[in-house]
Amino acid sequence: MIEGTHSSRHARGALLLLAALAASTSSYAQNSGFSPSDASTMTMRAQLCADEHEPAEDRIRACTEIIKDAGLSGRDLANMYVYRARAERSAHQNDDAARDLDLAIKADDRYAIAFFERGNFRAGKGDNRPALEDYDRAIRLKGTYPEFFINRGNAHKDLGDTAAAIADYGKAIELDPRNAVAYSNRGGLYLAQQKLGAAIPDFDKAIELNPYSAEPFYSRGTGLLQQGDADSALKDLDEALRLRPDFSAAYAARGRAYEARGQADRALSDYREAIRLNPRSPALELSARLLMSKGSSSDAVQNLTQVIANEPANATALNNRGVAYLSQQDYERAVADFTRAIEVMPAFADAWFNRSLAYAQLGRRDLSTQDRARALQLDPTLAKSAER
Numbered sequence: 390m391i392e393g394t395h396s397s398r399h400a401r402g403a404l405l406l407l408a409a410l411a412a413s414t415s416s417y418a419q420n421s422g423f424s425p426s427d428a429s430t431m432t433m434r435a436q437l438c439a440d441e442h443e444p445a446e447d448r449i450r451a452c453t454e455i456i457k458d459a460g461l462s463g464r465d466l467a468n469m470y471v472y473r474a475r476a477e478r479s480a481h482q483n484d485d486a487a488r489d490l491d492l493a494i495k496a497d498d499r500y501a502i503a504f505f506e507r508g509n510f511r512a513g514k515g516d517n518r519p520a521l522e523d524y525d526r527a528i529r530l531k532g533t534y535p536e537f538f539i540n541r542g543n544a545h546k547d548l549g550d551t552a553a554a555i556a557d558y559g560k561a562i563e564l565d566p567r568n569a570v571a572y573s574n575r576g577g578l579y580l581a582q583q584k585l586g587a588a589i590p591d592f593d594k595a596i597e598l599n600p601y602s603a604e605p606f607y608s609r610g611t612g613l614l615q616q617g618d619a620d621s622a623l624k625d626l627d628e629a630l631r632l633r634p635d636f637s638a639a640y641a642a643r644g645r646a647y648e649a650r651g652q653a654d655r656a657l658s659d660y661r662e663a664i665r666l667n668p669r670s671p672a673l674e675l676s677a678r679l680l681m682s683k684g685s686s687s688d689a690v691q692n693l694t695q696v697i698a699n700e701p702a703n704a705t706a707l708n709n710r711g712v713a714y715l716s717q718q719d720y721e722r723a724v725a726d727f728t729r730a731i732e733v734m735p736a737f738a739d740a741w742f743n744r745s746l747a748y749a750q751l752g753r754r755d756l757s758t759q760d761r762a763r764a765l766q767l768d769p770t771l772a773k774s775a776e777r
Contacts, residue, residue: 431459438472441479448476467496471506478510486510501531509540517544535561535568542574551578569599573608580612588612603633611642619649637667644672653679664692669699674706677713686713704734711743715750723747738768 437443438452452473455461461469470493477486490510493503508523524541531537542557558575561568576591592609595602610625626643629636644659660676677692693710696703711726727744730737745760764771 431455435459435469438469438476441475445476445479449473449480449482452476462496464497464500467493467500467503470496471503474506474510478513483510483514499530501527501534501537504530505534505537505540508544512540512544512547515547517547520544521548533564535565535571538564539568539571539574542571546574546578551582554578567598569595569602569605572598573602573605576605576612577608580608580615583615585612585616589616601632603629603636603639606632607636607639607642610639610646614642614646614649617649619646622646623650635666637663637670637672640666641670641672641675644675648675648679653683668695674709677706677709681709681713681716686716689713690717702733704730704737704740707733708737708740708743711740711747715743715747718750720747720750724751736767738764738771741767742771 434451434455438448438455440448452469456466456469456473459469470489474486474489474493477483477489487510490503490507493500494507497503504523504527508520508527511517511520511523521541521544524537524544527534528537528541538557538561542554542561545551545554545557555575555578558571558578561571562575565571572591573595576588576595579585579588579591589609589612592605592612595605596609599605606625606629610622610629613619613625614622623643623646626639626646629639630643633639640659640663644656644663647653647656647659656679657676660672660679663670663672664676673692673696677689677696680686680689680692690710690713693706693713696706697710700706707726707730711723711730714720714723714726724744724747727740727747730740731744734740741760742764745757745764748754748757748760
């Protein structure tokens, strides 16, 4: 199991078309009949409303004053609602943000960016179906922004429609061949499909276009590791961690690369750092397996117990903890874990086989024989293990 979402959740809100939204705030005041002094004040408020570097509460206040006093309508009013919604999101005022995005669309229902922004808001809450509808509408109104396709691709990906996501990332690349995020996201989906011949060139291009992003280095390193090139993978994962020192998934992947090179101590060190940064990291399971191979079954049990606390239905972790208990001659606990693994995954041949071993140690011959027969039925290759 590889930690990380190669399709780059960070890309969802990374490109929100600030230039398109920042359409001459001064014109709002100048065209509304204000005195020069009032026009200057209104312009300053509009600029504050749009400035995402300012505190959210100050932006909300400025946007509200513009909406209330400037007499705006149509697209200009829609822009102010969009800006205020962004500030409200920064302040975690999601109900207010949702209302303002609806008002932006009401002010100008032909404004693609208003639909795009509402799609981003909905996707951020995990409401991908409604988000998809907003992205569809935005693209129908203005199908020339690559960001629209990237974010719709993210929604398709989250909904499990990989083909549609890949198509959207491809369209974004067609519109902007220098869009590193689109290459990185598409590469991530190819990687998830084990299509390394397509994934790695996409990561190569993403890195060429933006060598300052850790994600493509991490993703390419993961792909190279899957190809069996641990040395090259290490170089990419080192760079990912140089660019982003708190990248838990990259530590877990680099641990796997060290393990592939037989450097168990370095692998364990990276797994520990991955777990420190993310207590739910897959490095918990990776390190447990390595600890078992080094004879540290107690530490393995501790890590696997944490995995199971996070994921009670993780059949692999239950089976592996059962194996650790077997090595400690704690056969009752081993049986309990294997039984739970089988309940979660009835066709888990290894769990059936391992439970047969535990039953044998407890002197429950009939149950051991039954489990062994079921294991071999599910996976005849286990017969060699049974003979040893």
